[in-house]
Amino acid sequence: MSSKQDSRALRFYSDVLGLEHLHYGIWKHDEELTLSNLKVAQERYQRAIIDLLPPPPARILDVGCGTGELSKALQAIGYEVEGLSPDVNHVASYSEKVGQPFHHCLFEDFEPQHPFDVVIMSESCQYIRLDKLFPVLDAAMTQEAVWIVVDYFVRDGVAGVMSKSGHTYTIFQRAVTKSQLTMDYDRDITEAVLPTLDFAANLVTRGELALSMLRQRINQRSVVLSKIVDLILWLARKELTKLEQSRILIDSDAFKEAKTYRLMRFVRS
Numbered sequence: 001m002s003s004k005q006d007s008r009a010l011r012f013y014s015d016v017l018g019l020e021h022l023h024y025g026i027w028k029h030d031e032e033l034t035l036s037n038l039k040v041a042q043e044r045y046q047r048a049i050i051d052l053l054p055p056p057p058a059r060i061l062d063v064g065c066g067t068g069e070l071s072k073a074l075q076a077i078g079y080e081v082e083g084l085s086p087d088v089n090h091v092a093s094y095s096e097k098v099g100q101p102f103h104h105c106l107f108e109d110f111e112p113q114h115p116f117d118v119v120i121m122s123e124s125c126q127y128i129r130l131d132k133l134f135p136v137l138d139a140a141m142t143q144e145a146v147w148i149v150v151d152y153f154v155r156d157g158v159a160g161v162m163s164k165s166g167h168t169y170t171i172f173q174r175a176v177t178k179s180q181l182t183m184d185y186d187r188d189i190t191e192a193v194l195p196t197l198d199f200a201a202n203l204v205t206r207g208e209l210a211l212s213m214l215r216q217r218i219n220q221r222s223v224v225l226s227k228i229v230d231l232i233l234w235l236a237r238k239e240l241t242k243l244e245q246s247r248i249l250i251d252s253d254a255f256k257e258a259k260t261y262r263l264m265r266f267v268r269s
């Protein structure tokens with residue numbers, strides 16, 4: 001996904017769905033696919049991160065902090081938090097919710113003024129170039145610091161559109177090994193994130209159904225209006241084809257086959 005598309009997707013989650021967290025959440029088995037359960041799943045995901053932290057007070061860098069929801073929760077329980085995001089939309093929301101410091105840059109370009117006890121990458125590691133990630137991380141961590149990564153990775157051998165977002169898991173692991181960091185916690189949460197995709201697929205199906213009903217009514221009511229709709233659809237044909245092709249991105253079976261979603265913690269070796 002390009003960063004422009006990505007930023008649009010993130011705005012859809014926050015502006016249209018009213019979601020403050022911009023991640024998949026952790027669902028329990030058999031929970032109903034509703035927006036309120038998605039919000040509960042996102043709170044559960046946040047709790048799972050907090051459970052891996054050293055007790056407050058500690059200095060935390062929230063990398064790819066989104067709208068600042070996790071930072072706000074961490075601040076409320078006594079942590080000293082700094083946010084970092086390259087997205088211009090997050091500058092104001094972070095400062096309203098959390099305050100300063102906020103670093104408006106790519107992690108790759110970050111020059112830490114002091115080291116942190118914890119660095120968190122919640123669904124942001126996938127955007128960071130691996131060759132740049134580790135030197136910056138090294139400068140950003142104290143000797144005893146922990147690095148928490150919650151993200152999805154691409155399984156070996158996957159090609160095409162499903163390989164486009166996320167680091168390849170084995171390449172990521174190899175880079176970690178070279179970096180002198182050791183994983184001391186690893187939880188596979190792939191199954192627990194899938195309902196978010198099913199929820200999104202349901203939304204799309206319902207939207208399509210509503211559109212096709214609208215079209216039917218227009219066809220019945222006015223020939224002129226119906227011709228105008230045909231013209232609009234023809235003009236938008238490229239966008240519509242792209243949309244159809246990206247449908248696979250919200251297919252939970254395809255996701256499960258192509259990706260692994262992990263909650264991991266690392267310490268210095």
Ligand SMILES: C[S@@+](CC[C@H](N)C(=O)[O-])C[C@H]1O[C@@H](n2cnc3c(N)ncnc32)[C@H](O)[C@@H]1O
Pocket residue numbers: 010020021022023063064065066067084085086087090105106107108121122123124127128129
């Ligand atoms: C899917 S959102 C996750 C937001 C938030 N951490 C959460 O879990 O709700 C991805 C975040 O990563 C940020 N991001 C994208 N590229 C980045 C980079 N190179 N360095 C740091 N953050 C990046 C985006 O701006 C956005 O804030």
